[in-house]
Amino acid sequence: MNSFEYLEKEIQVWKDRGTYRPLTELESEQGSKVSINGREVIQLSSNNYLGLTTHPRLKRAALEAVERYGAGTGSVRTIAGTFSMHEEFEAKLARFKHTEAALVFQSGFTANVGVLSSILSEKDVVISDALNHASIIDGIRLTKASRRIYRHVDLEDLEKALKETQTARTRLVVTDGVFSMDGDVAPLPEIVELCEKYDALVMVDDAHASGVMGRNGRGTVDHFDLNGRVHIQVGTLSKAVGVLGGYVAGPFVLRDYLIHRARPFLFSTSHPPAVTAACSAAIDVLLDEPQLVDRLWENTRFFKEGLARLGFDTGKSETPITPVMVGEDALAMKFSDTLLQEGVYAQGIVFPTVPKGQARVRTIVTAGHSKEDLEQALTAFERAGKKLGII
Structure with missing residues (x-):
């Protein structure tokens, strides 16, 4: 009977490259903040643009x-x-x-x-x-x-x-x-x-x-x-x-x-x-409630301007999807891990989801985020970015 050794070898390659990522368990409802490993962090990786998951x-x-x-x-x-x-x-x-x-x-x-x-x-x-x-x-x-x-x-x-x-x-x-x-x-x-x-x-x-x-x-x-x-x-x-x-x-x-x-x-x-x-x-x-869409775009502009002011490269984004470009796969994942330590959940995205050399941390702000949430997130991005030499 054939085993799955070939799959184990491929997974080990991902681990060696620093791109392996286990599933993240959320211990709370999907909101602007979520609980991960018993700790509340700012959520910047969900598609819950308008906060309707809990409306x-x-x-x-x-x-x-x-x-x-x-x-x-x-x-x-x-x-x-x-x-x-x-x-x-x-x-x-x-x-x-x-x-x-x-x-x-x-x-x-x-x-x-x-x-x-x-x-x-x-x-x-x-x-x-x-x-x-x-x-x-x-x-x-x-x-x-x-x-x-x-x-x-x-x-x-x-x-x-x-x-x-x-x-x-x-x-x-x-x-x-x-x-x-x-x-x-x-x-x-x-x-x-x-x-x-x-x-x-x-x-x-x-x-x-x-x-x-x-x-x-x-x-x-x-x-x-x-x-x-x-x-x-x-x-x-x-x-x-x-x-x-x-x-x-x-x-x-x-x-x-x-x-x-x-x-x-x-x-x-x-x-x-x-x-x-x-x-x-x-x-x-x-x-x-069209004001929810208006609030989403207000938060988007605020966050994008903050990232640009800090010196991050956000590519060609025109929407609430705002990638923070890193380049190297392992560095993007390390950036994501460092952000989590700083209280922000923002997942790294690497090959094959994006082309090689274009790894990034992809962020999505929502209508549910407060200005205080986004200011805290920007502070976390500044700390993590400087720590890793990204900015």
Whole structure:
């Protein structure tokens, strides 16, 4: 019987390089501060942009749904797992996104995989930004369509790919709205114009823009006033929305097709009532409490300015995702460990998540952070950065 010695050897290599990282256990709710190893620290690594994971309206909605509908659904959506609340939430989500329809998946990852693996065939071409999310990359791997990768946000390279693929039945251009590691924003107006010029479809993954950009957090499509001009919008319910899941928003025909052909949707049990109810409550909060988004951006500007003043390199970030560039993998991890000693939880990100030589500590501020939290965090960054010679 074969053993797993080869896996043990590979893990040992990671340990020797200083890039091995065990899971971090949180001993508290997900807030601006969390408890780790019995100690309260400032949280700068969660995707809880608006603090909705603990919002009273979401918690109340989840509890009421459990009491009324139970803990689970007991089936996939296409057999016996579609409750009225699922359909009602998707209709609400479509109205929020200014699209004809929406369909919820178990995660943002499965939403991307479900779309790309099901709607394209060998007659088609998918054209993807080089720094798109891993779920887009895996979705492309599962399709029989030809693929072209264009240089990151390089419009000339994108146009070249569009020119060279005009014999295909369908060209689908796919981009993140906000890129998750660097925090930069796709040049969506120019991408849409090119796709209209060359008769191509546009798909935007707005995972890190949902709840963050656009009116009431509707995403980059709304931020750039492109409603009705982007064919497929993918988003998440797991980040700023504060709960769990992903969604696809677009025309009715797309929703209908995905229900019948998207394998992650077909073969996964539907979201439990608590999740669906809490997600629905989150949309109400986005509509009723826009000040949360305003506060998120105020905190973002304050923290970015503080890091720049200290001399840190934050790359090309334009959003609450603010990488503190380090370069060397082991140093990034050591920086993260030193920050934790100083009372800040901010994870190091290294290869293969980012290219070699571009290791960083990635930070995300939230609407829940106070100015005092962020001032303390900046002090910790200054101490750790000077201790390690990063600044």
